[in-house]
Structures are given as C-alpha cells and as structure tokens.
C-alpha cells in the first residue's frame with residue numbers, strides 16, 4: 457500500500473490545560489474512507505480541530521503525505537487538508553456561487569483557479585449550478601451540506617475531513633450525502649468521516665475507528681470486522697444486559 461496521506465500520531469489535545477484527546481493515532485490512505493465513530497462528547501470534533509490547526513496540540517504529530525504539519529489552518533489547507541465543519545458552515549446570506557468563491561480563498565492567487573474550481577463543483581453537484589444565484593439560506597439541508605462539501609473541495613484537498621455531515625438531515629438525504637462522500641473516495645481522496653450513525657457509516661467506510669472518552673478503542677478494516685456486537689458495545693460504552 458502507498459504511504460498514508462494523513463497520519464495522526466500519538467495526538468494529545470484539548471482546551472487550555474484540559475486534555476480531551478489522549479494519545480490518538482490514526483492514519484488514512486488515498487482512496488480510503490475511514491470513519492471515526494463516537495458518542496456525544498467523545499472528542500471527535502476536538503480531534504478534527506487539532507488536525508486542522510484550529511486547536512493547539514499538547515503532544516504528538518499530524519502529517520500530510522509525510523510532512524509534519526505545525527503551521528496555521530491556511531498552511532494546512534495549502535498542504536492539501538480540507539475540513540467540513542459540524543453544522544453546515546455555509547454563508548447563508550451569500551449566493552451559492554459566492555460561497556464557492558469564498559471556499560477558494562487559499563487558491564485566489566492562481567489566475568483561473570477559482571473559476572475552474574467552480575466548474576468542477578457544478579459538474580459534481582449539478583443542483584448547485586441550477587441554484588448558483590440563490591442565497592445559500594434558500595437551499596434544503598441536504599443541498600447546504602453539498603455546498604459545504606463543494607466549498608471545502610475548492611482548494612482541491614487530497615485529505616478531506618467531515619464532521620457529522622448527517623447531523624440534522626432526513627434519512628433519505630443522509631444516504632445521498634454519504635453517496636457523494638463515497639464517490640469522493642473513489643476519485644482518490646483520503647476521507648476521514650466523523651459520525652455517530654454506525655450503520656450508514658459502515659456501509660461506505662473501508663476502515664472504522666471508535667473514539668471513547670478521548671481514546672481510540674477500536675481501529676480496524678471494515679471488511680475484517682467480525683464482532684459487530686463488540687463494536688456497538690465499545691461505541692455505546694455500555695454492556696447490553698439481557
């Protein structure tokens with residue numbers, strides 16, 4: 457297998473003196489979808505924030521394509537890292553196309569790069585082209601999530617992290633969004649998906665990791681996952697009693 461696109465090694469992070477994530481190691485390859493499952497408060501968002509450079513690390517390293525990342529969030533975007541934050545972070549009062557343009561901030565110096573990025577986004581998500589002059593606020597929840605993903609794709613990341621893209625969406629829309637995420641993986645992206653939905657996630661993931669109170673308790677290929685009950689138990693953090 458090729459070298460990992462994203463390697464998180466022994467990461468410890470949190471808020472101020474408070475350690476939330478302790479010694480977390482995880483890696484992801486190009487064309488691979490890794491899902492990081494965990495209950496509310498397990499530390500999923502904290503992990504992604506530290507990897508993206510939004511939170512300082514207290515220990516460990518984050519590497520993209522073998523290069524340790526110690527710089528700002530923008531520097532990491534330029535190194536190929538994308539993040540779709542929890543809760544559909546689109547600019548609701550701006551048009552769809554403006555949102556895409558804003559997503560291309562880190563490539564703005566390359567002439568034509570933004571226009572090409574917008575064309576690529578419309579190819580992947582035709583609905584966004586139809587609605588390009590409408591305000592993002594007028595889009596459905598699923599369409600806003602597509603826009604958030606399209607926005608994160610503008611700088612052409614090689615590693616894309618998504619934080620609970622299913623949150624607040626109807627089940628049928630979740631399937632659609634997960635289908636789009638799976639297709640990004642097929643196109644060669646390394647995807648780190650943070651989720652609470654076990655079944656939907658396992659249907660599209662190659663690898664699964666479980667985070668419980670800031671520590672990884674399971675990290676395995678989905679194909680070799682034979683003990684689903686242990687996964688659920690670990691995930692739920694409780695033994696199922698008869």
Ligand SMILES: Nc1ncnc2c1ncn2[C@@H]1O[C@H](COP(=O)(O)OP(=O)(O)OP(=O)(O)O)[C@@H](O)[C@H]1O
Nearest residue numbers: 471474476494495496497498499500501502503652
């Ligand atoms: N800004 C903050 N300051 C202090 N503690 C925080 C802060 N943000 C989150 N925490 C705490 O860190 C822990 C992990 O939170 P985090 O948001 O990473 O969990 P999560 O796994 O993403 O949960 P959810 O599924 O609810 O999004 C929680 O105990 C939370 O209260």
Ligand SMILES: [Mg+2]
Nearest residue numbers: 500501502542
């Ligand atoms: Mg979270």
